[in-house]
Amino acid sequence: MKQEQFVALHAEEWDALRFWLAQLDRQPKAALRSEKTVDFPESYRRVCHHLSLAQARGYSREVTDRLQHIVEMGHRQLYRPPAPRWYKAATFLLAEFPRLVRENWRYMLAATVLLYVPAIATYVLLQWRPDLAHSLFSATQLKEFEKMYDPSNPKIGRSSGTDLQMFGYYIMNNVGIAFRTFASGLLLGVGAIYVLTANGVIMGGVAGHLNAIGYGAPFWRFVVGHSGFELTAIVIAGGAGLQFGLSLLAPGRLRRETALREAAWKGARLALGAFAMLVMAAFIEAYWSSMSMLPDVVKYGSGAAIWLLVATWLTFGGRGRNHAA
Amino acid sequence: MLDTVREIETPEGVSLRLRAAGAFGRAQAWLIDLLLRAAFFFIGAAFFGVFGKGGAGLGMLLLFAITWVYSVVCEVWFGGQTIGKRSMKLRVVCADGTPVTLIPSVVRNLLRVVDALPGLYGVGLVCTMIDPSARRIGDIVAGTIVVHADALPAGSKVPMVPSQLLPVPLDPDEQAALIDFAERAGHLTVQRQEELADILVPLTGREGTAAVTQLTAYANGLLGRP
Numbered sequence: 001m002k003q004e005q006f007v008a009l010h011a012e013e014w015d016a017l018r019f020w021l022a023q024l025d026r027q028p029k030a031a032l033r034s035e036k037t038v039d040f041p042e043s044y045r046r047v048c049h050h051l052s053l054a055q056a057r058g059y060s061r062e063v064t065d066r067l068q069h070i071v072e073m074g075h076r077q078l079y080r081p082p083a084p085r086w087y088k089a090a091t092f093l094l095a096e097f098p099r100l101v102r103e104n105w106r107y108m109l110a111a112t113v114l115l116y117v118p119a120i121a122t123y124v125l126l127q128w129r130p131d132l133a134h135s136l137f138s139a140t141q142l143k144e145f146e147k148m149y150d151p152s153n154p155k156i157g158r159s160s161g162t163d164l165q166m167f168g169y170y171i172m173n174n175v176g177i178a179f180r181t182f183a184s185g186l187l188l189g190v191g192a193i194y195v196l197t198a199n200g201v202i203m204g205g206v207a208g209h210l211n212a213i214g215y216g217a218p219f220w221r222f223v224v225g226h227s228g229f230e231l232t233a234i235v236i237a238g239g240a241g242l243q244f245g246l247s248l249l250a251p252g253r254l255r256r257e258t259a260l261r262e263a264a265w266k267g268a269r270l271a272l273g274a275f276a277m278l279v280m281a282a283f284i285e286a287y288w289s290s291m292s293m294l295p296d297v298v299k300y301g302s303g304a305a306i307w308l309l310v311a312t313w314l315t316f317g318g319r320g321r322n323h324a325a
Numbered sequence: 326m327l328d329t330v331r332e333i334e335t336p337e338g339v340s341l342r343l344r345a346a347g348a349f350g351r352a353q354a355w356l357i358d359l360l361l362r363a364a365f366f367f368i369g370a371a372f373f374g375v376f377g378k379g380g381a382g383l384g385m386l387l388l389f390a391i392t393w394v395y396s397v398v399c400e401v402w403f404g405g406q407t408i409g410k411r412s413m414k415l416r417v418v419c420a421d422g423t424p425v426t427l428i429p430s431v432v433r434n435l436l437r438v439v440d441a442l443p444g445l446y447g448v449g450l451v452c453t454m455i456d457p458s459a460r461r462i463g464d465i466v467a468g469t470i471v472v473h474a475d476a477l478p479a480g481s482k483v484p485m486v487p488s489q490l491l492p493v494p495l496d497p498d499e500q501a502a503l504i505d506f507a508e509r510a511g512h513l514t515v516q517r518q519e520e521l522a523d524i525l526v527p528l529t530g531r532e533g534t535a536a537v538t539q540l541t542a543y544a545n546g547l548l549g550r551p
Contacts, residue, residue, distance in 0.1 A: 001549075002547075002548060002549020003504075003547075003548045003549055004548045004549040004550055005549050025404070044337075045337060048335070048337040048338065048339045051339045052338060052339050055339075055340075057497075058497040058498065058500060058501045060483075060501065060504040060505060060508055060548070061505065061508065062482065062483075062508060065476075068341075068342060069476045071335075071337075071339055071341065072341060072422075075335055075341060075422060075423070076404075076418075076422075076423070076424055079422075079423035079424065080423070080424045081401075081423075081424060081426040081427070084427075161378055161381075161382075162377075162378045162379045162382070163379075163382075164378075164379035164382040164383065165378045165379055165380075165381045165382035165385070166382065167382050167386075168381065168382030168383060168384065168385030168386045168389075169382065169385050171385065171386060171389050172385045172386070172388055172389045175389065175393070176389070176392070176393070179393060179435055179438070180438050182435060183435045183436050183437075183438035183439055184438060184439065186436065186439050186462070186466070187439065257465065260466050261466060261467075261468055264432045264436075264466045264467065265428055265432070267432075268428050268431045268432045268435065269428065271431070271435060272431065
C-alpha cells in the first residue's frame with residue numbers, strides 16, 4: 001500500500017486518539033468520562049500496529065514520526081504509576097518500614113556502634129578531663145550550649161526562639177542531615193561513617209561538658225523526650241548509607257549497577273521512614289521537650305515510654321501473618 | 326556516542342525512541358528552577374516575616390520544602406517535569422520509557438548531594454558528558470533518564486507535483502532516501518538541493534533545478550500520489 005493511501009485510510013483514527021490523549025493530559029476527568037476511554041486499549045494497539053507497518057514498509061518520517069509521537073503519549077498513559085493511596089503510606093510506616101529496618105539489622109548495628117561508641121567515649125573522656133571540651137568546641141559554642149541548658153532558662157534547649165521557629169529549624173536541619181547521610185553513603189560509605197562518628201562526638205561532647213559543669217539535669221530532661229525518635233532515625237539513615245556504600249564495594253553476585261540500584265531502592269525507603277521519624281522528633285523537641293515546668297517523673301517517664309514505643313514498633317511492626325508481603 | 330537516541334521495545338512490539346537530553350539544556354532547566362525557587366522563598370519569607378519569630382519557623386519549613394520536596398512532587402505528580410524542565414521541554418522518565426515513580430524520583434533527587442560535589446554540579450556534569458544517555462549519577466542509580474519531551478518537528482510534506490514513475494526499481498531504503506530528500510529539500514538552500522540532486526544524474530539524466538523537480542516527481546510517485 002502506498003503511503004498516501006495508508007494515511008488517508010487511518011488518519012482519522014490517529015487524530016482522534018491523539019486528541020483524546022492530549023485532553024487526558026489537560027483535563028483528565030473530562031477525558032475519562034468521554035466514550036473514547038473504552039476504546040483506548042484497542043485503538044492504542046492498532047496505532048502501534050500501524051507504526052510497525054509504517055516502519056517495515058519504509059514510509060517516510062512524516063508518517064512514522066507522527067505515529068511515534070502518538071505511541072509515546074499512549075505509552076505514558078498506559079504505563080503510568082498507580083495513583084497514591086493513603087493506606088499505602090500507612091502500611092509502609094506500620095509494616096514495611098520496620099521490616100526493612102530488621103532486614104538490614106547488620107547495617108543498623110554497625111551504624112549504632114559508629115554513633116554511640118564515639119559518643120560514650122567522648123562523654124567519659126570529658127568527665128575525666130573537662131578541659132578537653134575547649135579543644136572540641138570554640139568558646140562561643142560552649143557559651144551557647146551553657147546558655148541553652150542554663151537551669152534558670154524558662155525554655156530548655158534553646159537560647160531564643162518560639163516553638164514554631166524551632167520546629168522549622170529542627171526539620172530543616174535534622175532531615176537535611178539524615179538525607180545527606182544516606183546520599184553520601186554512595187562515596188563507598190565514607191560519608192555515612194563520617195556523619196555518624198562526627199555526630200557521635202558532638203553529642204557526647206555536649207552531654208559530657210554540660211554534665212561536668214553541673215548543667216546535666218536540664219540537658220537530660222530536654223533530650224530524653226525526642227531522643228527515641230531522633231537518634232534512632234539518624235542510626236537508620238546512617239545504616240541506609242552504609243548498605244548503599246557497601247553495595248558498591250561488595251556487590252556480591254550482582255553487577256555493580258544492579259546492586260547499587262537495589263541498595264538505593266532500599267535506602268530511599270529507609271530515608272523516607274527516617275524522615276517521618278524526624279518530623280515526629282522535631283514536633284516533640286519543639287513543643288514538649290522544651291517545657292521546663294514539668295516534674296522529672298513526667299519528663300523521664302514520657303521519654304522512656306517513647307523509647308519503648310520506638311523499640312516495639314521497629315521490632316514487631318509488620319510481623320503478623322496479615323502483613324505477608 | 327554521538328547518537329543520543331535510545332530505542333526501547335515496548336510490550337506492544339513497537340520501538341519507542343527516547344531522545345536523551347544533554348547537560349546544557351538540563352543546566353538551563355535547573356537554573357530556571359533555582360531562580361523560581363529563590364524568588365518563591367523570598368516572597369514566602371517576606372510574607373511569613375509578618376508573624377515574627379514563629380514566621381521564621383514557617384520560612385524554614387518552606388526552605389525545606391523547596392530544597393528537598395519540590396522536585397520529587399513535580400516529577401511524580403506532574404508528569405516528570407519541574408517548572409524548569411517543563412519550560413525547557415524536558416521530562417524525567419524511567420529507563421524503560423514509563424513515567425517516573427516515587428522511589429526512583431526520591432533516589433535521583435537525594436543523590437543531588439553527590440552530583441553537586443564539589444560545587445555547581447561538577448560530578449554531575451562530568452558524568453553527563455561520559456554517559457551515552459547523558460545521565461548523572463543520580464539518574465544511573467535511580468534508573469531514570471531525562472529526555473526531550475517536545476514532538477519532533479513533523480516532517481514537512483513533500484511538495485505536490487505531477488508524479489512520475491521511476492525508470493528503474495529501487496531498494497526500500499533507496500526509496501526512503503528519495504522521499505526524505507523531497508521532504509527536507511524545503512529546509513535546504515537551492516544550491517545545496519541542486520548539489521545533492523546532481524549526485525543522481527544517472528537516475529534522472531538531468532542537472533540543477535530540473536534534477537530537483539524530477540526527484541520530487543519520483544517521490545510523489547513513491548508516495549502514491551496521482
